[in-house]
Amino acid sequence: MKFGKICDILRSKKGSSFPLVVAVTLAMVIILCGAAEAIRLMIVAQGVRDAVQSAVISTINDNYDEVYHGVREGYSGAYLPSADDFEESLDYGDMYGRMDQLLGLRQENGYHAKYAGNAVEFRLSGLSIDLENMPFAPANPDNSKGFLADATIRLEVPVSFGGESLLPMIINLKVQAKYMPLF
Secondary structure, eight states: OOHHHHHHHHHOSSSTTHHHHHHHHHHHHHHHHHHHHHHHHHHHHHHHHHHHHHHHHHHHHHTGGGEEEETTTTEEEEEEEETTEEEEOOOOOOHHHHHHHHHTOEEETTEEEEEETTEEEEEEEEEEEEEEOOOSSOSSOOOSSOEEEEEEEEEEEEEEETTEEEEEEEEEEEEEEEEOOOO
């Protein structure tokens, strides 16, 4: 069908354009519902990422009291004095506990889940934290590496469209934080 014929049908006063209008309206509703579900998934993922970022930053800040302040040398790391030397001291903290508090999660069956009524809104699992300490008295004190924390967590968000449950969106969120002394 050519575009001109469609315009003629729409301008016609016979009522034959009614099924076309209904079909276009239903197609638009389906497209908007799909877009709304995609936006919901992005909002949930962004909120969880922000909560993980906050928990990682809190973990980095918890290591503050054990950070050797080598400001003059231009480096810092988590070390404690031990007799005539320094030894590494890392505090991983309770990241799940912080995220449970921030997001209102419940722990069950190896997952930390958020519920909206009786339905699961999302589930978190597989938290992995890697703290990378700055070397003590490095040869190059450029502070480019610094005291880093990398966290990775698995996010599962159930997807539903048109009343049907589809496969869940499963992504791994990665967050990084760096401790840098200001003074």
